[in-house]
Amino acid sequence: DAGVIQSPRHEVTEMGQEVTLRCKPISGHDYLFWYRQTMMRGLELLIYFNNNVPIDDSGMPEDRFSAKMPNASFSTLKIQPSEPRDSAVYFCASSFLGEQYFGPGTRLTVT
């Protein structure tokens, strides 16, 4: 299995631009999670889905962030407009029966 796939691996954008991060979970997994990692705040849960339905989005920092999961094999995290404080590594993880498998992450830099 290829594991959780995230793209792009690195993204550099200017403040105010729209950013879309992509995730392909492991086939057969029924949960998908988006996390953000920063030096200051560590790893934080942003949102998670079960069977493509958002279950808890209380970690999404503000309305500039949105996430979708149109089908079992694809999810996006969008930031519009982006700000420098959004710079972080964004991880996607998927799970089945409780064990979460993480992707390699997308390093986002907003200048």
Next chain:
Amino acid sequence: GNSVTQMEGPVTLSEEAFLTINCTYTATGYPSLFWYVQYPGEGLQLLLKATKADDKGSNKGFEATYRKETTSFHLEKGSVQVSDSAVYFCALSDLMGADGLTFGKGTHLIIQP
């Protein structure tokens, strides 16, 4: 709310030394507990887990015991190797992993030859 506290390091040890990384937690109910490891430039990998009190998780020579009375899940290894150098995260889940994990800040471990 839930929280996890762990020593942040960096922790520097010589090869073959004994390792302990402390982790304590605060949670309502009976969470599941996890240790994840992150190598440079990579995502997190599950190292071990325990789902109920007194369970011992173990993998690759690492082990941790779920201590409800002290709300702890300390990670130990008897003899570390240079290849163990990484960042280690303690985490908990209310629903055996079927919800978002609450992570500690991570402990950077450096093993010197």
